[in-house]
Amino acid sequence: MLDSLDYQAVGLISGLEVHQQLMTSEKLFCRCPAGLYTETHDGEVLRHMRPTLSELGEYDGTALMEFKTKKEIIYLLNQQNVCTYEMDDTPPFLVNQEAIDVTIELCLAMNMDVIDEVHIARKQYLDGSIPTGFQRTAIVGVNGWIPFKGRRLTITHVSVEEDSCREVKDKGHQIIWRTDRLGMPLTETVTGPELFTPQEVREAILLCGLVARSTGRVRTGIGASRQDVNVSVRGGDRCEIKGVPRAGLAVKLVHNEGLRQCNLLKIREELHRRGLRTPDSVRMTAHDVSDVCATADLGFMQRALQAGGKVYVVKIEGVAEIAQHLTQPDTTFLDELRGRVRVIACLDEAPIVLSSAAMPEFPGKHGILERLRKRVNPGDNDDFFIVFGPEEDCRTAAEEIRSRFADATAGVPKETRQALVGGFTTFERILPGPDRMYPDTDLPPTRITRQRMEEIRSRLKPPPWERIERYTSWRVPEETACYLIRRGGAEIVDAVVEKTGVDGLLAGIVIGQQYKALQRSGVPVQRLGVAEWIQVFDLYTDGRIPREAIPAVASTMAKDNLDAEGASTALGIALRKHEVWAKEADRLTFEGYRCKSNEDTDQKRVRFLTGRAVRMLKGKAPAAEVAEFIKTKLGEVAR
């Protein structure tokens, strides 16, 4: 059950939120440079986040949870990449129109309906990831689709928003953020909940990435694109796996989340069987047991006590053995408790929450365990847990443990879960609802005229599926086609084919492979743009360099910053006249014929000799012609 899951049977459903940084020179709402990352700072600001009252005059679940954590939030500032806007001491400047244009381009690539008038909204975040406490975001397109595995994958909406801070450290009641990335323009592409297996999630992530890359106006590299994956199973509820860095990792994450939800549903069944049917039916009592634990030979407990903290035992009635129930491989319900306590009560010293069942694992702890039992007096069906740290946090932890069991009676709580290496997730926060969004009153809306839209449409690059189809019809491998689209090489291939009339397969393969090879060997490949590649292929189609010399010429152009002429001259490549190379090839063939054994087939012999001749001629003769020449020669000799 733990490694296999019949996705159809459990009703696994998934949808994506793909975040992609845009390639603009400035940030979205201020004039700071975008994409300038720094690892040092020259100023710090301290803030706290206070939830604003909701529609009903009450704090909503997420807000309250995040307020409970009472975090000291510190922002690290560097003059080079942040101004007083990012630190929320200056109102926003007008929205960056370049970012709106790129977003419109992305929308059009995905067959979307572009919004007539774009309005900025504020989305509240109390974790401190944005110093204002809200992210400015705006829907630019709705109601789109992309072709996916023979069907249409719905693109619900695309929005443009400001990127958040980068987390530096989160320990206890303090969280530290770096602000360099804050405010960079980012698009969020939301798909419909139409992905039914982990593999599909992986493929959809790749496809969305390909569409974004095909515009040539998005950022690449670590952190430039991140995805959140929403997962649910039948009877479960939507959980958002946040920050999936690579498509490949999604497979295990989605699978494991499916498993987790199925197991949480089983736990619900078991709780119901025991009569715990509603959240209110879960009863908790908490006791200060610092005195009992004063002699415990446990480092983490002693450290907490010495720092003036407490040890608490939290008894939950009727939940015996539930905490040991597996939720994922090597993960139990106890980890669900730990996640909540770590985030909400800010207790983060391992093991965070100790279960009574795990106590005997520590040598010689039976004595303490017995004294704890005596103190809390658990019934046969009860279980108890141990937490340690500052007293107020221990109380919060006790309440969170109760609250997590209460949620378990309802099944799967809506959560945002953080993706960890190894395909696991851990609790990050309660999933916020639409209630946390409200109109931004600082900025006027941006009207998108149909004229502006059509201008962008006329510049639109072919969508990736169209290119893949075209390239594969040229017999370029699909993998190479995708690589070209991702890396911007497809632009070059299309231009080369159009301008020089060269065969698409040749252009696709040479450019695709050459690009990769040059990049791997650290050559400044960005020097080879459309114009440069056209020069190279022009030399080839003019018959001035052989096909085989194209990579060497391109590589020399990039390395030595030369034009194609210069590079081919530097390499000493210029096709020799037929009479010249034929004489040499003749000699080689003659030698080759003599030294080869008779078992070789003619074909093999031709290939061997041609290869040798081309090498010795150092690319100064076209391989196809050399082969033809050698074939004829061999025929003559045989006769």
Next chain:
Amino acid sequence: MSNSIPFNERADRFQGYRGPVKEILEKHQIGVWSEVDVTNDRGSVFAGVILPRSETFDDLHLVVKLFNGYNIGIAAERIVSIRETGYKKAVYKIPEKEFPFDPQKKNVTLLGTGGTIASRLDYRTGAVIPAFTPGELYGAVPELADIANLTTKKLFGVFSENMGPEQYKVLAVSIGKEIAKGVDGIVVGHGTDTMSHTGAILSFMVQNSPVPIVVVGSQRSSDRPSSDAALNLINAVRTAAECDIAEVMLCMFGPTSDNYDLLHRGTRCRKMHSSYRSTFRTIGDTPLGTVIRYPNDDGSHFKYLTDDFLRRDKTRVPVINPVFEEKVTILYYYPGFKPDIIEGLTDMGYRGIVIAGTGLGHVNKPLYPAIKRAIQKGVTVVMTVQTLWGFTQMYVYDTGRDLLDLGIIPLDNMLPETAYMKLAWVLGQTDDRRQIHTMMTTPINHETTPREPHNGYLILQGGLPEVDAFVQKHWK
């Protein structure tokens, strides 16, 4: 709830809508707060609620807040159909929770002028709904109940820039009444733009107060989770209840970080940045003190930076003098300033002119005849410095001496805005030239100071290595 109010009985049905959009709405009997499905010419369906539209925007788009939380504008010309699915009027109300009363705690009255210190957010429009009654404030900032027993009075609901003589008088009288009732301190909720102007005039209208009078507001809107509003309010109420300084003070962020508030003397401070949280600075002196939310090591929330202040003393009887002459103005001098402005003011019957002069208090010669004529006609002309820091010194140069000869009154290091408030207050009481001169040059509450300590002028210059090194070690 759906359709529970007939269309024609709904107030503000087309709030902000004109032209083509209004026509569509009228045709379909749909308006603001209607929950709708709007279908456009591309078949996209937008489900959400219709929001009011700003009058300053065009008349071509319908604003819908989608049920997913985002808001968008739909072009009228692209709307194919529109259908009402419900109607839900915004309720601008904050649920009240009874503010607890604790006989052990001090009694503080909060007088509201219209600035929003605490608020609830209307999630549909982004509008900020002020929390004002004690119950509302308790709902929004429950920590207040740990500090004092709070009573509130809403005097008026005006933006900071609309505060004026009428409001100053009402405010001063109300403060007098609260003091007479025996409260332990007064908090005045105020917008930040003209907060220091109010601080200055209250310093003259309410003298000899037995208890602290604390003016407070929020610089970054109170709907944002990172607002300075709640902390300012908490610290202001704490100051009113417990601080030993019985003067008119402004209580606003010291650094931009959530750290401590500075207590500025009402006559000596100024808003120095249009949006920074730490915008208020005491000019030409050090602030009176700091107040911090969680107590210092000695258990106190306050650090006094001077001992030169009026102490809390409930037996002291305040003097309330709510007068104000409105025919007073400030002239900000610049090179090439033309005398006709002064001529005009004189002819229009102005009784007082505060000049913010260059350098030590200078204006150019072509103005002299106009100034001379104004003074002869009974206009009081006073001189301050537009450098804000430093004193007028009109004996140094001939120009200064000439101006003195004309009868201009130099006001030392009085801030121009404070000088304006004081002159209006003085002229509200007398037109006797000698008396005016005496009153203007005799300090009432540190509006001029005999000496400027060297740390009264500190504008650290960023970019200098030693300054940057210092700043780096602090929460800004």
